[in-house]
Amino acid sequence: MKTTASLKATKLNLFNLKSVPTRTFWITSISFFxxxxxxxxxVPFMPDVVKDLGLTPTQKWNSIILAVTGTVFARLLIGKLCDKYGPRLCYTWLLILGSIPVIASGLVQTPLQFLVCRLFIGFxxxxxxITQVHTSLMFASNIVGTxxxxxAGWGNLGGxxxxxxxxxxAALVVSLGVSDGDAWRYSMVIAGGICFLMGLVYYFFTQDTPEGNFKDLRASGEEVTTKKDQVGFLTVIKDYRTWILFIIYAACFGIELTVYGTMDDYLQNTFQLERxxxxxxxxxxxxMNxxxxxxxxxxxxKFGKLRGLRGRVLFLAAILSxxxxxxxxxxxxxxxxxxxxxxxLFSLTVQMAEGATFSVVPFINKKAIGSVSGIVGAGGNVGAFLAAMLLKSKSAVAEKAAIAANEGLGEAFVKSAQSAAASSAVASGYFIIGFVVVITGVLALAIRFSTSDEEVAEMDLQKPTNDLITA
Structure with a gap:
């Protein structure tokens, strides 16, 4: 099997749309967004959804948990599929199929239907x-982290x-004659329709690597990201570094999701701010993404250039701590x-830690970038789930105790006591989570790379590149 010379871009020239890596960067970022x-x-319509469908507080919480849970399994699976079929086809089908539950969520009539849609929307x-896999395949080691x-950051802005x-x-559809109560439904249908159209754009305007698509490269005898997908995936599972990065991503992206998801109420309860x-x-x-x-x-x-792959790890450990x-x-x-x-400062460091994590991921296993990215990406959602469960349990216990202790003293007094109890419980939860993140920063130092790994990363920079390649 022959190996083609790499045409990965060594710089991120955002305005050179003739370049395959740059064009892919923009399309994958917009699709992710x-x-x-x-x-x-x-999320902005949840009060309307609760009223329209008659959701109970438990069903509302379950809808949030289901959306996160679906993503965990999807991320574990999609990385392996990217190694086998390439990011172009995987993203195309994810966007097209993923648009179905988004559109369907605007058509639901019962709480059960809504919960099912939330589970599949999480996919x-x-x-x-896929975004991380595709950019890893398009850019050389000196710029791949950036x-x-x-x-990822620009895609995260969508959230x-x-x-x-x-x-x-919603305001637009209301201006066209739709009732306020149904505006959320039309908005979800429109969002799903845009995802479907992006799937078509991805299929026709991107390719898997700068050299071509996986299918065509394999047909011509070229070596792509992996020789045998199953072997590469098993190797990834056995690599302890993958699971350390899994924990690390849980401690940054997972915590960001949880903190931002609970911060509105915390700021109101603690500092008496308006909603x-x-x-x-x-x-x-x-x-800030x-x-x-x-x-x-x-x-x-930059640290990779100064200290090699070890430098990337040192920076990751520092920013995570x-x-x-x-x-x-x-x-x-x-x-x-x-x-x-x-x-x-928390927002700055947590998002920098996320970026630093995926400046390390592409170097764990060059022949199974998708599998590594999938496992590490799933770690973020696992972290969000565990942190949310911690805060929910602490807050629920504290609020119930406050209500019981102040029963009969008036509704306003009970609400004030409940608010104070929730604030104290969440604050203690944040303290515990922050302490665990610091420990995870120390754990990051356990990631090691061999001399051959360092040499491979260096060789990537020595291969011929062409930032003007077109498809």
Whole structure:
């Protein structure tokens, strides 16, 4: 089997759309954005959904958990499929099939139907893995961390942009004569339709690697990412570094999801902020993905240039530890000014840690990038699930105790006591989570690379490249 010379890009030239790597970067980033936009698109409408479908508090919580759970399994599977069939076909089918439950969620009539849709909508969260695989295949080792982090960060914006975008879509359909009560349904149908169209764009305007598609390369005898997919996947499972990165991603992306998902209520309960004010603060932190995650990949690449693959690990360990310290410190503050300052630093470090993680991932197993990315990506959702369960359990116990202790003292007094109890419980949960993140930062130092791994990474830079290749 012959091996083609690499045409991976050694720089991220965002305006050179004639370049296959650059064009792929933009299409995969936009596709990722739309997937996250649709995945979390229902969030701004939850009060309407609860009223329309008659959801109980338990069903509402279950809808959140189901959306995260579906993503875990999808990410584990999609990475392996990327190694076998290539990211182009995987993303095409994910977007097309994933649009179905998004559209269906706007047509549901019962709580059960809604919960089923939320489970399957979670599958489009696997788009993150395909994005990371595709950019890893398109960019050389000197820039792959920056490319991965930027595409992921800009894609993640979809999870925050829906807070503004979905209400705007709803306002548009209302202006066309749709009732306010049905606006959320039409908005979800539109979001699903856009995902479907992006699937067609992905199929016709991208390719798996700078050299061509997996199918064509294999037909001509070229070596692609893996010789035998199953062997590569088994090797990934046995590699301890994969599971350390799984834990690391749980400690950064997983914690970001959980903290941002609970921060609105925490800011209201702790600092007596209005809901709109708290929501805008949380949204502004989500928008830091525009640059913060890119910084993590950028510095991962810079440390890699200075100290090789070990340098990437050292930076990851440092920024992850700082993330934990910021969260621990935030959990103990009672000053809104200091609290917002610490939240800014937490947002910066947690997103940089995410970028730094995927500046390391492409070097774990060059022949099974998809499998590694899938397992590590799934770690983020596992972390979010576990952290959410911790905060939910602590808060539920504290709130029930507060209600029981103040029963009969008046509704306003009971609500105040319940709010204070929830604030204290979540703060203690943040403290525990932050401490665990610091420990995970130390654990990152256990990731080691062999001399041959370092040589392979260096050789990637020595291969001929061409940033002007076109398809």
């Amino acid at each position: 739309m997937c996250f936009f649709a995945w979390f698109g229902i 489009i969260g696997a788009s993150f893995v 490319a991965n982090a930027t595409s 925050g942009a829906n807070r503004l975008g979905m209400p705007l879509i 709109v004010t708290a929501g805008n603060i949380v949204l502004s932190f989500a928008l 525009i640059f913060a995650r890119t910084l993590g990949g950028y510095f991962g690449d 700082l993330e934990g310290i910021m969260l621990v410190t935030f959990s103990t503050t009672t000053s809104i000014v200091l609290g917002i300052g610490l939240l800014i």
